[in-house]
Amino acid sequence: MATLELRNVHKSYGQGLADTLRQIELSIESGEFLILVGPSGCGKSTLMNCIAGLETISGGSILVDGVDISQQSPKERDIAMVFQSYALYPTMSVRENIAFGLKIRKLPVETINAEVERVAKLLQIEHLLTRKPAQLSGGQQQRVAMGRALARRPKIYLFDEPLSNLDAKLRVEMRTEIKLMHQRLKTTTVYVTHDQIEAMTLGDKVAVMKDGIIQQFGTPQQIYNDPANHFVASFIGSPPMNFIPLAVQQRGAQAWGVVESVQGRCELPLGQWQAGLQEHGVLLGVRPEQIRTGDDSSLPGLPAAVAVTEPTGPDTLAFVSLNNTHVCCRLAPERVPAAGEILNLQFDPSRLLLFNAATGERLFMAETRAQVDESASITLAAQVNG
Numbered sequence: 226m227a228t229l230e231l232r233n234v235h236k237s238y239g240q241g242l243a244d245t246l247r248q249i250e251l252s253i254e255s256g257e258f259l260i261l262v263g264p265s266g267c268g269k270s271t272l273m274n275c276i277a278g279l280e281t282i283s284g285g286s287i288l289v290d291g292v293d294i295s296q297q298s299p300k301e302r303d304i305a306m307v308f309q310s311y312a313l314y315p316t317m318s319v320r321e322n323i324a325f326g327l328k329i330r331k332l333p334v335e336t337i338n339a340e341v342e343r344v345a346k347l348l349q350i351e352h353l354l355t356r357k358p359a360q361l362s363g364g365q366q367q368r369v370a371m372g373r374a375l376a377r378r379p380k381i382y383l384f385d386e387p388l389s390n391l392d393a394k395l396r397v398e399m400r401t402e403i404k405l406m407h408q409r410l411k412t413t414t415v416y417v418t419h420d421q422i423e424a425m426t427l428g429d430k431v432a433v434m435k436d437g438i439i440q441q442f443g444t445p446q447q448i449y450n451d452p453a454n455h456f457v458a459s460f461i462g463s464p465p466m467n468f469i470p471l472a473v474q475q476r477g478a479q480a481w482g483v484v485e486s487v488q489g490r491c492e493l494p495l496g497q498w499q500a501g502l503q504e505h506g507v508l509l510g511v512r513p514e515q516i517r518t519g520d521d522s523s524l525p526g527l528p529a530a531v532a533v534t535e536p537t538g539p540d541t542l543a544f545v546s547l548n549n550t551h552v553c554c555r556l557a558p559e560r561v562p563a564a565g566e567i568l569n570l571q572f573d574p575s576r577l578l579l580f581n582a583a584t585g586e587r588l589f590m591a592e593t594r595a596q597v598d599e600s601a602s603i604t605l606a607a608q609v610n611g
């Protein structure tokens with residue numbers, strides 16, 4: 226177990242090229258599991274390669290247990306990495322591939338054999354131990370590559386999308402296995418994934434990256450419920466958060482956001498009026514499961530016709546048009562409204578997120594006096610058209 230700290234890490238692949246990593250600041254406690262997510266090309270693999278020592282950094286420092294390792298060779302660092310593109314030794318059998326790192330460390334044969342058997346069982350590749358990599362499918366090769374890392378007990382594990390070549394069922398099984406393994410071994414881990422569920426369920430912390438910059442670093446719950454900006458809010462969550470462009474109106478000291486369907490309109494209290502609201506525009510962020518469709522009498526409703534329904538199994542997704550934007554609502558699985566059916570949409574004002582439509586920044590609006598004084602009468606004003 227070890228702590229891992231990245232201080233102001235920069236990486237450029239050459240003069241004249243834009244920085245691939247910029248001002249990376251991360252701090253991972255001993256035994257923690259960090260998930261690194263971000264769109265293709267944002268620098269995830271580059272960051273992993275820098276931590277492993279396969280790439281040099283252009284600035285900053287990388288510390289393991291408080292010691293700067295940025296000048297050390299990959300071997301000295303005692304970090305095991307599973308690559309995005311698995312690199313197995315083609316002339317060695319699966320057993321030899323997994324045992325390789327242990328042999329180099331000159332461990333006793335019995336220990337090596339026991340370790341190979343253990344990881345082969347964990348990864349369900351016991352029947353493949355005598356084969357060569359060329360005789361394996363992509364997913365099987367990926368599991369062998371993983372086995373090679375797991376057979377070691379390094380200070381830190383780095384996983385770069387290790388499950389991306391596996392079929393859906395095996396992926397779910399492996400996800401659970403990785404979590405169980407981490408609970409048992411408590412090895413400090415950095416894990417890159419594109420998978421929303423892996424991102425939310427596997428890690429203690431999540432770092433969301435874009436264009437070589439960490440956009441937000443926090444617990445999965447913080448990232449999901451309290452996103453730092455529009456990018457993080459849109460990247461995390463499946464189906465994604467809805468973003469409804471609001472028509473913003475000023476009434477006294479109070480700002481209101483108008484949401485309209487063909488069937489009606491409602492006004493949401495946004496808080497104290499701020500200069501610039503109308504110029505940059507405001508996006509209302511609301512997750513599909515946060516739009517209620519019941520008849521909570523404390524919240525007025527907005528009637529809206531269902532355009533399309535998608536029963537996914539565990540829930541039903543219903544799409545409506547609000548402010549000319551497709552908006553997804555998550556309903557209970559047994560509820561499958563027909564196209565054209567009117568839903569009574571209800572927003573919880575305390576759960577609404579607001580974003581600057583021009584810059585993507587989160588907007589934090591101060592409460593107005595009026596809201597406090599007359600909260601009962603103006604919490605949410607709705608009216609039905611025609």
Ligand SMILES: Nc1ncnc2c1ncn2[C@@H]1O[C@H](COP(=O)(O)OP(=O)(O)OP(=O)(O)O)[C@@H](O)[C@H]1O
Binds near residue numbers: 238268269270271
């Ligand atoms: N050896 C290299 N020389 C120059 N540029 C590189 C090199 N390796 C990567 N890059 C560039 O650095 C950026 C980040 O690449 P990286 O592989 O780290 O992205 P990633 O986040 O892992 O993407 P993906 O999700 O597709 O794996 C990309 O623009 C890529 O083209």
Ligand SMILES: [Mg+2]
Binds near residue numbers: 269270271309385
């Ligand atoms: Mg990558």
